[in-house]
Structure formats: C-alpha cells, structure tokens
Amino acid sequence: MLLALLLAPFLLLLLYFIVRPKPVTIPIKNRHVFITGGSSGIGLALAHKAVSEGARVSILARSLPKLEEAQKSIRLAHGVDVAIFAADVRDYDAVQRAVNDAGPIDVLVVNQGVFVPQALEKQGLDEIKFMIDVNLMGSFHVIKAALPSMKSRKDRRQPASIALVSSQAGQVGIYGYSAYSASKFGLRGLAEALQQEVISDNIYISLIFPPDTETPAFEEERKIRPELTDIITSSGGLLKADEVASKTLDGIKAGNFSIPLNLEGRMLTIATAGVSPQSSFLMAFLEVALASLARIVSLFFLWSAYRSVAKWHFQKKGA
Amino acid sequence: MVLSLLLLPLLLLLLYFIVRPRPVTIPIKNRHVFITGGSIGIGLAIAEQAAAEGAARISLLARSLDKLEAAKQSIQKAYEKVEVSIFPADVRDYDAVQHAIREAGPIDILVVNHGVYVIQELENQGLDVVKFMIDVNLMGTFNVIKAALPLMKDRKNRGPASIALMSSIAGQVCVYGYAAYSATKFGLRGLAEALQQEVISDDIHLSLIFPPVTETPGLEEAMKTMPEISKIMVGSDMMKAEEIGKITINGIKCGRFSIPCNLLGQMVAIATAGLSPQRSFVMASIEVVFAGVFRFVALLFQWH
Numbered sequence: 001m002l003l004a005l006l007l008a009p010f011l012l013l014l015l016y017f018i019v020r021p022k023p024v025t026i027p028i029k030n031r032h033v034f035i036t037g038g039s040s041g042i043g044l045a046l047a048h049k050a051v052s053e054g055a056r057v058s059i060l061a062r063s064l065p066k067l068e069e070a071q072k073s074i075r076l077a078h079g080v081d082v083a084i085f086a087a088d089v090r091d092y093d094a095v096q097r098a099v100n101d102a103g104p105i106d107v108l109v110v111n112q113g114v115f116v117p118q119a120l121e122k123q124g125l126d127e128i129k130f131m132i133d134v135n136l137m138g139s140f141h142v143i144k145a146a147l148p149s150m151k152s153r154k155d156r157r158q159p160a161s162i163a164l165v166s167s168q169a170g171q172v173g174i175y176g177y178s179a180y181s182a183s184k185f186g187l188r189g190l191a192e193a194l195q196q197e198v199i200s201d202n203i204y205i206s207l208i209f210p211p212d213t214e215t216p217a218f219e220e221e222r223k224i225r226p227e228l229t230d231i232i233t234s235s236g237g238l239l240k241a242d243e244v245a246s247k248t249l250d251g252i253k254a255g256n257f258s259i260p261l262n263l264e265g266r267m268l269t270i271a272t273a274g275v276s277p278q279s280s281f282l283m284a285f286l287e288v289a290l291a292s293l294a295r296i297v298s299l300f301f302l303w304s305a306y307r308s309v310a311k312w313h314f315q316k317k318g319a
Numbered sequence: 320m321v322l323s324l325l326l327l328p329l330l331l332l333l334l335y336f337i338v339r340p341r342p343v344t345i346p347i348k349n350r351h352v353f354i355t356g357g358s359i360g361i362g363l364a365i366a367e368q369a370a371a372e373g374a375a376r377i378s379l380l381a382r383s384l385d386k387l388e389a390a391k392q393s394i395q396k397a398y399e400k401v402e403v404s405i406f407p408a409d410v411r412d413y414d415a416v417q418h419a420i421r422e423a424g425p426i427d428i429l430v431v432n433h434g435v436y437v438i439q440e441l442e443n444q445g446l447d448v449v450k451f452m453i454d455v456n457l458m459g460t461f462n463v464i465k466a467a468l469p470l471m472k473d474r475k476n477r478g479p480a481s482i483a484l485m486s487s488i489a490g491q492v493c494v495y496g497y498a499a500y501s502a503t504k505f506g507l508r509g510l511a512e513a514l515q516q517e518v519i520s521d522d523i524h525l526s527l528i529f530p531p532v533t534e535t536p537g538l539e540e541a542m543k544t545m546p547e548i549s550k551i552m553v554g555s556d557m558m559k560a561e562e563i564g565k566i567t568i569n570g571i572k573c574g575r576f577s578i579p580c581n582l583l584g585q586m587v588a589i590a591t592a593g594l595s596p597q598r599s600f601v602m603a604s605i606e607v608v609f610a611g612v613f614r615f616v617a618l619l620f621q622w623h
Binding site for chain 1: 338
C-alpha cells in the first residue's frame with residue numbers, strides 16, 4: 001500500500017512523458033463544424049451548442065422538413081443560420097456533394113445512427129443490414145468524403161477533429177443489441193486505425209460513448225425494446241441530449257480519443273481502454289490505477305446481467 | 320505487498336463464484352462441425368483438427384467448388400472415418416447460405432471463419448473494397464448465424480453447442496492501414512458479447528478467436544497491396560494455419576469466449592478484456608491482477 005503511494009508520483013511523471021498522441025486543444029469558435037444526423041436528438045443538441053460557442057455549423061440528415069425545422073429552432077435560439085444538407089449517408093455521391101458544398105471542415109461529427117433492438121433470432125436481416133449500412137458503412141462514406149479536404153486544409157497548424165458518436169453499446173454487447181453493437185464496436189476499430197493514419201495531418205479522432213439519451217429516436221426504441229435489454233441497460237444511466245452535447249463538445253475540444261459522458265460511462269471506458277490512445281496523463285494514470293477495479297466491476301456487471309437473463313427465462317417458463 | 324498476497328486467495332474465491340457464464344466443456348468427438356471459409360487456410364486447418372479429434376461430420380462452406388473438392392479429398396485421405404460435406408456458396412447470399420445449412424443438418428459446432436482482408440490507408444482504399452470487407456466479414460457472419468440459429472436452438476438434447484467466430488488480433492488492436500478490416504473484426508466482438516446473452520439459455524456458447532498474422536493464401540494476397548508501415552508494424556513473426564486450427568478447436572472445447580493464439584495474443588487479450596465474459600476464475604483473477612500493468616504496457620506501445 002505504502003509502496004503504491006510512493007510509486008504513484010513516479011507513474012504520473014512517466015505517463016506525462018509517454019502519453020501519445022500529445023495533448024491538444026481543438027478550438028470550435030469561428031471554425032466549421034459539420035454534423036451528420038444533425039436535425040434531431042443528439043446531433044441537433046450538438047448543433048445548438050456549437051453555434052452558441054461561435055462555430056459555423058452545417059447539418060446533414062435525410063429529411064429536408066426536419067432540417068428546416070432544426071434550422072428554424074437554431075435561428076430562434078441563437079439568431080444564427082446553419083447550413084443544411086439533405087442526404088442519406090448510405091448514398092456516397094450525395095454525401096460527397098454535401099461535403100463539397102459545405103466547404104472545408106474543421107470538426108467533423110459523424111453522429112448519424114439508427115437502432116432497432118431485438119434478439120438476433122427474431123431480428124430481420126433487413127434491419128441488421130439497415131443498422132450496419134447507416135451506422136458503419138455510412139460513417140465510412142462521410143469520412144471518405146471529408147478526409148481529402150481535411151488533410152489538405154490551408155491552416156494545418158490548427159488541429160482538426162473527426163468525432164464519431166458511438167454508444168455504451170459500442171463498449172459492451174448487450175442482449176438485443178447484436179447488430180447495433182456490431183456496428184458501434186466497428187466504429188472503434190475504424191477510429192483506432194484512422195488515428196494512426198491522420199495524426200501527421202494534425203487531425204484528432206474522438207469516439208463518444210453516450211448512454212441511453214432522451215431523444216425522439218430513443219422514445220421510438222423504448223416502445224419495441226426487449227424487456228431484458230431494458231433491465232440490463234438500466235445500469236448505464238439516462239442523460240438529456242443537451243448534457244450529452246456539452247460533454248461531447250468539451251471532449252472534442254480537449255482532443256480526447258474516448259469521451260464517456262457519465263460516471264458509469266467513465267468506468268466502462270476505463271474497463272475497455274484496451275490499446276486505445278490516451279492524451280491526458282491524468283486519465284492515463286487513472287486507467288492504470290483503476291484497471292484492476294474496473295475489471296472486477298465488469299465481472300460483477302456480467303454476473304448481474306447473466307443472472308437477469310437466467311431469471312427472466314425461468315419466470316417465462318414458469319408462467 | 321504482503322496485503323496483496325493475502326488478498327489473492329480471497330480474490331480467487333470471489334471470482335470463482337462470480338464468473339458468468341459458468342465454465343462448460345464442448346465435445347468435438349462424434350459431433351457435426353460446420354465451417355465457413357473452410358476450403359483453405361485457417362478454415363481448412365480447423366476442419367483437419369476437428370477430424371483428428373473424432374468429429375463425425377464436417378461441413379465446409381466456401382465460394383469455390385474446386386477448392387472445396389480438394390479440401391474434402393485431403394481431409395478424407397488423412398481421416399477415413401469422418402464424413403465431409405461441401406457446400407459452394409457466397410456468405411453474402413443469405414438464401415444460398417440457408418439452403419446449405421438446411422442441407423447440412425443439425426449443427427453442433429458452427430465455426431464462422433470466412434473473411435477477406437485488404438490492408439490500406441483509408442484515404443487510399445476504395446469504398447467498394449471497404450464495402451466488400453463489411454459485406455463478407457460482418458454481414459456475411461450475420462447471414463450464417465441467422466440461418467443456423469433456429470436449428471441450433473432446436474437441437475433437442477444434443478449437448479452444449481458452440482458458435483465460434485474468427486476474429487483477428489486486428490479485432491483487439493488497431494494498426495495503420497487496418498481501418499476497414501478492424502472495423503469488421505471489432506464488430507464481431509459486439510455481436511458475440513450481445514449474442515452470448517441471448518443464447519446462453521439454449522446452452523449455446525460463443526467463442527472469438529484472435530489469430531495474429533498467419534501464413535495463409537489470404538495473407539499472401541493482402542501483402543501485395545499492404546502499405547510499408549503496416550508491414551513493419553505487423554512484424555515477421557507469423558504463425559502457421561495448423562497451429563491456429565489446433566488452438567481454435569481446443570479453445571472451443573473449453574468453451575472459452577476469447578481465444579488468443581500466442582503469448583502476445585494472450586497479453587493483448589488481458590489488456591482488452593473489457594466487458595467480455597470470462598468463464599475461468601483463474602483467468603479472471605489474472606485479468607484483474609494484471610489489468611493495470613497491461614494498460615501501462617499498451618500506453619508504452621502508443622508512445623513507441
């Protein structure tokens with residue numbers, strides 16, 4: 001115990017020198033923030049927040065009416081106009097046109113996402129394909145479209161950001177989320193590799209891991225969610241969209257690779273740190289110091305989840 | 320230090336009671352093993368190992384009928400007793416997959432091993448190539464599992480079953496050039512963690528295998544277009560397909576959720592244990608004790 005206390009400052013010092021990528025600040029004010037899935041929910045909240053911090057904002061989504069409504073609500077709240085682009089992220093040409101029309105991007109927020117929770121056995125392949133196409137392939141489309149101009153941007157000394165909105169379901173697979181988790185886990189593979197490829201262009205990748213968030217899409221999801229999914233995810237917490245937006249922007253500005261949004265999320269992030277980058281030597285220290293505790297907590301979570309599964313099946317058979 | 324030594328047995332005891340799902344043994348002998356991507360490389364090696372361990376029936380699914388015929392011949396020459404069925408199909412074609420699985424009959428061990436990999440900077444990689452990997456590695460896996468699951472759930476007292484997914488060390492750690500490939504392999508893990516919770520009550524057990532770079536025809540193809548940086552990071556320490564085949568079958572028999580294939584892989588598995596299930600209380604204790612050390616090593620790796 002004493003030994004650990006003595007070692008702590010040495011560890012902190014060592015980590016201060018070791019952490020890569022090096023810490024960075026990514027300004028939002030007067031820069032161009034491009035948000036996909038920006039017409040409602042978390043995306044819209046992010047647009048509001050970015051506008052309030054002085055950014056020039058573009059939002060992309062499928063529905064033109066919803067985009068216009070979003071534009072109106074931002075104009076009313078902040079007196080500023082955001083640029084709107086109607087496109088389906090599954091359509092690469094449409095995405096590229098929108099990205100080109102929008103102009104050079106400083107902060108790309110890949111936030112579009114769909115989720116249909118269902119046990120894999122019952123889930124239709126069309127729904128699975130929908131989630132993978134929109135959440136994963138769609139993200140590749142957006143990044144491929146934006147990357148060339150981000151890499152060749154005029155002021156390369158100013159760091160740029162590509163932020164991907166994942167989910168707590170992108171850190172742990174949960175009953176009912178096999179396809180959704182597959183698509184969100186995939187974003188992490190993409191992000192970790194991409195960070196190595198774009199660091200020399202002063203571009204920073206961030207992955208955001210929201211828990212359940214109060215949005216219109218979530219309201220829809222709750223209606224069809226399997227009971228077990230409800231039971232197991234209840235431990236992740238529930239946040240409001242604007243809380244998610246604030247913390248997300250803070251994380252993007254700090255250039256953090258992993259951005260959890262509540263205490264449970266932080267525990268999950270420490271547990272699943274794996275081989276992902278960490279720019280903050282303080283966070284790195286916490287990750288190392290709390291790793292063991294995090295794994296114990298994870299094992300307890302799994303114990304609880306599997307007990308819930310067993311109990312539910314037992315009750316079903318009894319009834 | 321002394322305190323930790325005293326705490327260790329307590330930790331072991333605690334974890335003995337806590338680990339879920341509980342440990343299980345999944346026999347191979349006299350059972351039906353169905354392997355996608357089974358005509359060459361790691362898939363064929365797994366088939367040969369299953370035959371060596373007394374599987375009654377082995378079914379191979381792959382695209383090329385010629386390669387399937389060659390594989391069937393080579394297995395039957397070495398292991399006379401085993402019955403080998405071959406099914407030419409593209410995993411992207413659900414109807415073809417379903418047809419093959421129905422013809423094959425009830426499956427005890429489903430090894431979803433097919434995969435393609437093209438390693439390149441995302442900036443330079445065509446979206447058609449990205450789509451190819453996502454369609455085959457991820458969507459193709461969903462197709463196979465969806466087709467097999469109803470029959471596997473309905474198998475009437477045939478003992479514990481296994482669904483084993485071939486991931487990769489690139490599904491735990493990401494390296495330059497691997498954005499699309501890693502995306503598909505990370506995705507398999509999300510699938511597996513969720514699916515395990517859904518099928519545990521049917522006595523079906525998920526496994527994820529994480530081979531490092533392995534000498535296979537697939538690798539030869541990938542090396543042709545691999546960027547230099549990726550080649551360097553990947554290193555030259557390659558494993559052989561036969562070794563992976565043995566390790567896979569052993570891991571499936573022990574019902575392990577995560578199956579690494581060498582020492583480095585084991586360390587990476589501990590570092591990336593995350594929220595994955597761990598049935599062995601001994602392994603769980605190792606994961607807990609060394610979690611901090613491995614995170615530190617992972618951070619050093621980033622620095623380097």
